[in-house]
Amino acid sequence: MGLMEVHCSPAKQHQFMESLIAYMGSDMPIHLCYAARIVREEIVLIDAIDINLQDMVLTKLSPTILTTLFVTPFDTITEQQWWDMMIMAWCHAEFVIDDIHCFEFLPILVEGMKRYMWFALEDDLKQLVSVVGGILRALERHDSEQGEGVVVTVKEFRTVASNMLGKLVNSKGVISP
Numbered sequence: 745m746g747l748m749e750v751h752c753s754p755a756k757q758h759q760f761m762e763s764l765i766a767y768m769g770s771d772m773p774i775h776l777c778y779a780a781r782i783v784r785e786e787i788v789l790i791d792a793i794d795i796n797l798q799d800m801v802l803t804k805l806s807p808t809i810l811t812t813l814f815v816t817p818f819d820t821i822t823e824q825q826w827w828d829m830m831i832m833a834w835c836h837a838e839f840v841i842d843d844i845h846c847f848e849f850l851p852i853l854v855e856g857m858k859r860y861m862w863f864a865l866e867d868d869l870k871q872l873v874s875v876v877g878g879i880l881r882a883l884e885r886h887d888s889e890q891g892e893g894v895v896v897t898v899k900e901f902r903t904v905a906s907n908m909l910g911k912l913v914n915s916k917g918v919i920s921p
Contacts, residue, residue, distance in 0.1 A: 877902060
């Protein structure tokens with residue numbers, strides 16, 4: 745798209761996105777996942793997007809990108825790298841939360857964080873609880889029926905993170921998975 749300077753109709757863009765999502769699947773050969781990874785970076789160059797394509801990107805592509813892991817036998821991602829990536833995703837979520845479509849990825853982010861919370865240090869959890877609290881305040885200002893489920897999920901996650909922080913502070917140890 746951007747690298748090749750290809751311009752296509754909204755219908756072709758929709759078909760392209762569907763294919764991209766399919767090629768990013770974990771069951772695909774590594775070279776297809778790699779190609780899809782490169783192309784997804786070019787998506788940001790699209791300057792006009794129809795509402796159906798935007799919805800597909802938000803509901804299908806975003807979760808796929810969050811769950812796609814590109815690993816070669818020579819390059820593995822550590823728990824710390826996952827944690828750092830997830831924390832940064834929460835920090836960036838604060839800046840786009842005012843767009844009602846952008847917070848639909850938060851439940852997926854919550855699930856990803858739950859997998860790696862055991863790895864967190866006290867300062868990491870303090871940062872997470874603070875950032876999630878800010879996001880909750882922004883979500884609650886929207887007072888949207890569409891976002892009620894997201895708010896509940898994020899509130900529950902903040903409680904889990906706060907409880908884990910409390911246990912860590914009280915034990916001054918490491919929390920096991």
